[in-house]
Amino acid sequence: MTFHISRRTLLAGSTATAATLALPRGARAEGPLKVAYVYVGPIGDHGYSYSHDQGRKAVEVKFADRVKVTYVENVAEGPDSERVIRQLATAGNDLVFATSFGFMNPTIRVAKQFPKVKFEHATGYQKASNVAIYNARFYEGRAVIGTIAGLMSKTGVAGYVASFPIPEVVMGINAFTLAARKVRPDMKVKVIWLNTWYDPGKEADAAKALMDGGADVLVQHVDSPATMQVAESRGAYAFGQASDMARFAPKAHLTALVNDWAPYYLERVKQALDGSWQSGDVWWGLKEGMVKLAPYNPALPENVRAAADKVKADITSGALHPFTGPIKDQKGSLRLADGQRIGDADLLKMDWFVEGVQS
Structure with a gap:
């Protein structure tokens, strides 16, 4: 199950997420694992955001109804990204992948407010107990x-x-x-x-x-x-x-x-599902196939x-x-x-x- 939420909808506080906004911070509703992806560009760029989105699709195929996936594309680095990431956490997502370097500081700030939500940041260097980092060589x-x-x-x-x-x-x-x-x-x-x-x-x-x-x-x-x-x-x-x-x-x-992000996304979603997810630091290259x-x-x-x-x-x-x-x-x-x-x-x-x- 996939949901595409536009950046404009999130920043405007759309009533589409009103039901989930009432959840306590970091709380997870019963049911599928809610996973969100934040992209700096359009998924049709045929480049970086496209490659991450191929990984998202692999997650959906592998885990089917065990996950509920949301993605937001065209998110500008800076204040916009912090508002988007915070809205996704507020909406009850259990695992949020922030996929661009300029999302690093916003992710860290939001993660402090939502200690029960798991965050992953691509290409950065700041970690926290609920923030993992991953990068490709x-x-x-x-x-x-x-x-x-x-x-x-x-x-x-x-x-x-x-x-x-x-x-x-x-x-x-x-x-x-x-x-x-x-x-x-x-x-x-x-x-x-x-x-x-x-x-x-x-x-x-x-x-x-x-x-x-x-x-x-x-x-x-x-x-x-x-x-x-x-x-x-x-x-x-x-x-x-x-x-x-x-x-x-x-x-x-x-x-x-x-860039092949799919194996990493599959492993991290699996860990979130089985309760073994921990913060980490991954930098993979040709050897690992990333x-x-x-x-x-x-x-x-x-x-x-x-x-x-x-x-x-x-x-x-x-x-x-x-x-x-x-x-x-x-x-x-x-x-x-x-x-x-x-x-x-x-x-x-x-x-x-x-x-x-x-x-």
């Missing part, structure tokens, strides 16, 4: 596509359409650049910041500007397929974001960084496939960490010595760019 997949980009580019310039300069995005740009420069030392990565996760018009304009600046390979950390479509129309290569976007650009799309690569474009040469597969296999086995020194930053200063690997704590606060990034 997106940067591992970025290292694979960086390898492909370095081998496929003719101009030696990649264009990166980026959302916000937060650690998740910064480490992705860096991982991509490091991998590309391993196979092509003169590779440059030009970045345009949009300060939005989803705006097809801005994404398309940025992609065009990057190509006008010499990029023949486009990468994105925004959620619509607009970048892919620009690459397709102008004969460039590109990589999808969060899901397989090949249908939007069958010639340009070389592969995509795919990060995957979409099928390669048939036109990708065999040597490029082999190089990408080796990077993927070595990361999965632990033989390779994408951030292994020597690594210099944009100013030429040594950040990691030869053989040194950056730790997770430093990755999660990364605010500097490696050599080769033009941001």
Whole structure:
């Protein structure tokens, strides 16, 4: 059973939830487990919110009438998200998944008011006794596509359409650049910041500007397929974001960084149902299957496939960490010595760019 509640309805205090608003804070009514998802973009973005929603659908299929699922899409980070998350808790939801980085502080504040409600926040770093955090090692997949980009580019310039300069995005740009420069030392990565996760018009304009600046390979950390479509129309290569976007650009799309949240959601809902749920901290990647690569474009040469597969296999086995020194930053200063690997704590606060990034 699924309910789609619009952001406007929640913020207006719709009478649709009047019956449940009378429940005591944190109380759970008898019956199905009530699970809610909060998305920063539309579920039709074909990117990040879409990939989370595929996980929600897997929960519904697996648990059927044992769960009652609600989702709210297009929730802006900031005050709006806090009001939405609080309304979902007030409405009697037992488990709330807040899926964007900017929902972190609002989730923590609401969780303090609803100690009996379980909250999960994606891509953040603050926990509480009733707040778990989960994240994907997106940067591992970025290292694979960086390898492909370095081998496929003719101009030696990649264009990166980026959302916000937060650690998740910064480490992705860096991982991509490091991998590309391993196979092509003169590779440059030009970045345009949009300060939005989803705006097809801005994404398309940025992609065009990057190509006008010499990029023949486009990468994105925004959620619509607009970048892919620009690459397709102008004969460039590109990589999808969060899901397989090949249908939007069958010639340009070389592969995509795919987020598979379903196994995590299935496990956490199961734990909420059987009473074993506890706060935790999960950061999974290629090894665990939370990060995957979409099928390669048939036109990708065999040597490029082999190089990408080796990077993927070595990361999965632990033989390779994408951030292994020597690594210099944009100013030429040594950040990691030869053989040194950056730790997770430093990755999660990364605010500097490696050599080769033009941001």
